[in-house]
Amino acid sequence: MPRLVDHQERRRSIIESTWRLIAEQGIENASMRDIARECGYAAPGVLAHYFPNKDALLLASYDLICERTNERIAEHTAGRRGISALRSMCLEIIPADPLTVVEARVAISFWQRAQTEDALRAVGRETMLHWRELMLGFLSQAEHDGECAPLPDPDAVTDELLSIMMGLHVTSMLDPDAITWSRQRHLVERALARLT
Structure with missing residues (x-):
């Protein structure tokens, strides 16, 4: 009896192998042949069953990073x-x-x-x-609950926090x-302390 293949799991495994190679070699140096080898395949043709070309694989890889980050944010801000909530969100975004x-x-x-690639920029x-x-919602709650004074420009506060996290x-x-992780946390805490 032929072994059943979990295509979703295999797709995710290919993406995670792509992450490892990009992290080690850079995005331009990670060829489809290298990715196939990292996945344990002799030739890159197997990848075409899941991703028609390198651009599609890269887009799926970036999309999964964003999806996983959003899942962690949802999990750690629940309740x-x-x-x-804002602190928990920021700490899930920075590399820790x-x-x-x-x-x-x-x-x-x-x-x-x-x-230069619209699809990646859109994700x-x-x-x-x-x-x-999410941040604007958490800031509105903080104002409502009296955790911070009314903010004259919540958009600017949000932009500042996002810039700090992307900069980190x-x-x-x-x-x-x-x-380090502790330094990153300290910088996030300083930014949040200015609100209160």
Whole structure:
């Protein structure tokens, strides 16, 4: 009897292998042949059953990073509101453990390509819009609950927090010894303290 293949699981496994290669070699140096080898396949033709070309694979990889980050945010903000929810959200976005460090390395590679590729930019933009909406909601709760004074420009606060987190992706990759997890958390806490 032939073995049943979980195509969704295999697709995800290919994407995760792609992440590892991009994190190690960079996005331009990760060929379909390299990715197939990393997945344990002799030739890249097997990948075509799941992704018609490298661009489709890269788009799916970036999309999964955003999806996983959003799942972690939803999990860690459930039952929280205001500043507490905002803190939990920020701490899920910054690269803090081996998995999120790999995700950050891969995301940075995608950001470079997103400058010229509309599909990648659309995924990133959609994720950022989702995060802005969540943050604005948490800030509104914080104002309502008296955790912070009324904010004259909540959009500016949101943009500042997003810029800090995206900046931490870059600086923690450039100087991981200085921009450690504890340092990143400290910087997030400083930004949130200014609100209260």
